[in-house]
Amino acid sequence: MENIKHSNVEVKGLKLHVAEIGSGEKTVIFLHGFPEIWYTWRHQMIAVADAGYRAIAYDFRGYGLSEHPEEPEKATSMDLVHEVKDLLDSLEISKAFIIGKDFGAIIAYLVAVVYPEKVASVITLGIPFINPGASAVKKDLLPKGFYITRWQEPGRAEADFGRFDVKSVIRNIYILFSKSEVPVAGDDQEIMDLFNPSTPLPPWFSEEDLNVYASLYEKSGFRFALQVPYRSLTVESDLIDPKVNVPALLVMGEEDYCFKFPGMEDYIRSGAVKHFVPDLETIYIPEGRHFLGEQFPEKVNKLIIEFLDKQSI
Numbered sequence: 001m002e003n004i005k006h007s008n009v010e011v012k013g014l015k016l017h018v019a020e021i022g023s024g025e026k027t028v029i030f031l032h033g034f035p036e037i038w039y040t041w042r043h044q045m046i047a048v049a050d051a052g053y054r055a056i057a058y059d060f061r062g063y064g065l066s067e068h069p070e071e072p073e074k075a076t077s078m079d080l081v082h083e084v085k086d087l088l089d090s091l092e093i094s095k096a097f098i099i100g101k102d103f104g105a106i107i108a109y110l111v112a113v114v115y116p117e118k119v120a121s122v123i124t125l126g127i128p129f130i131n132p133g134a135s136a137v138k139k140d141l142l143p144k145g146f147y148i149t150r151w152q153e154p155g156r157a158e159a160d161f162g163r164f165d166v167k168s169v170i171r172n173i174y175i176l177f178s179k180s181e182v183p184v185a186g187d188d189q190e191i192m193d194l195f196n197p198s199t200p201l202p203p204w205f206s207e208e209d210l211n212v213y214a215s216l217y218e219k220s221g222f223r224f225a226l227q228v229p230y231r232s233l234t235v236e237s238d239l240i241d242p243k244v245n246v247p248a249l250l251v252m253g254e255e256d257y258c259f260k261f262p263g264m265e266d267y268i269r270s271g272a273v274k275h276f277v278p279d280l281e282t283i284y285i286p287e288g289r290h291f292l293g294e295q296f297p298e299k300v301n302k303l304i305i306e307f308l309d310k311q312s313i
Contacts, residue, residue, distance in 0.1 A: 033102020253288020
C-alpha cells in the first residue's frame with residue numbers, strides 16, 4: 001500500500017484524486033461503486049501492478065477527495081462516462097483496460113460504447129451491462145421499500161443518514177450490502193433501520209478499512225453519491241441499441257443480492273446480456289457476494305490477470 005502514489009489531476013476544471021501503482025506500458029483503470037472509493041481496489045491494484053501493468057484507481061467527481069461539480073443534482077452517469085475519457089486524455093493514456101464494480105461497472109461498459117477507441121477490454125464485478133433509463137431497474141417488481149427506490153426520493157436518504165455519523169452509515173451499508181438478501185425496508189422503517197448494531201463487519205473488512213472509507217466520505221458527504229447513481233439511474237442515456245465491441249469479462253457472485261433483482265439472473269445466465277456485449281465471458285463464484293474484490297481478492301486477482309494477459313492494446 002505504501003507504494004501507491006496519490007495525486008490530483010485536473011479534468012475539465014475539476015481536481016480528481018488519483019491513486020496509482022506500477023509502471024507497465026499497459027494501463028488498467030479501476031472504477032468504484034457505492035459506498036466505495038478508490039480504496040476498494042487496493043488488492044487488485046497491487047496485483048495487476050505486480051503482474052506488469054500500470055494500475056490507476058480514482059475517486060469519481062463528488063466522491064472522496066475529488067472535487068464536486070457546481071450542480072451535483074444535475075449530474076448523470078454520462079457525466080462520469082465522459083470523465084473517464086477525459087481523465088485518460090489528461091494522463092496521456094491513449095487506450096486502457098477498464099475494470100468496474102457496482103455502478104462503476106455501468107460506467108465501464110458505457111465508456112466502451114461511447115469511446116471505443118479508448119478501451120481495450122472491460123472487466124466488471126457483480127453487475128452486467130445496464131443502459132441507464134426507465135427500464136434500468138425493474139422497481140415495479142420490487143417492494144416499495146426497496147433501497148434504490150427509497151434513495152431516489154429527494155431528501156429521504158439525507159434524513160435517514162443524518163441520524164448517524166458518517167462512519168456508522170458506511171458500516172451499516174457495507175454490512176447490508178454484504179448479505180445475500182435485497183435490502184428492503186418495511187413501511188415503518190428507513191434503510192438504516194435494517195441494520196442490527198450487534199452484526200459484526202465481514203471478516204474480510206477491517207475496522208482500519210472502515211476508517212479509510214469513513215474519512216473519505218466525511219470529506220465528500222453523500223450529496224453526489226445519491227445523485228449518481230441512484231437519482232439519475234432513470235435518466236435515459238440516449239444510446240440506441242448500444243454495443244460493447246471489445247472482449248469483456250463479468251465475474252458474478254452467486255450470493256450477490258444484485259443477482260436477485262427481478263430478471264437479473266435470467267438476463268445473465270440466458271446470455272441475453274450478449275445482445276449488448278457479444279464477446280462476453282461470465283465466471284460465477286458460488287459463495288461470492290457484492291464486494292467480490294475484497295471478499296475473495298486472490299481469486300478475483302487471478303481471474304483479472306488471466307483475462308488481461310490474453311488481451312492486447
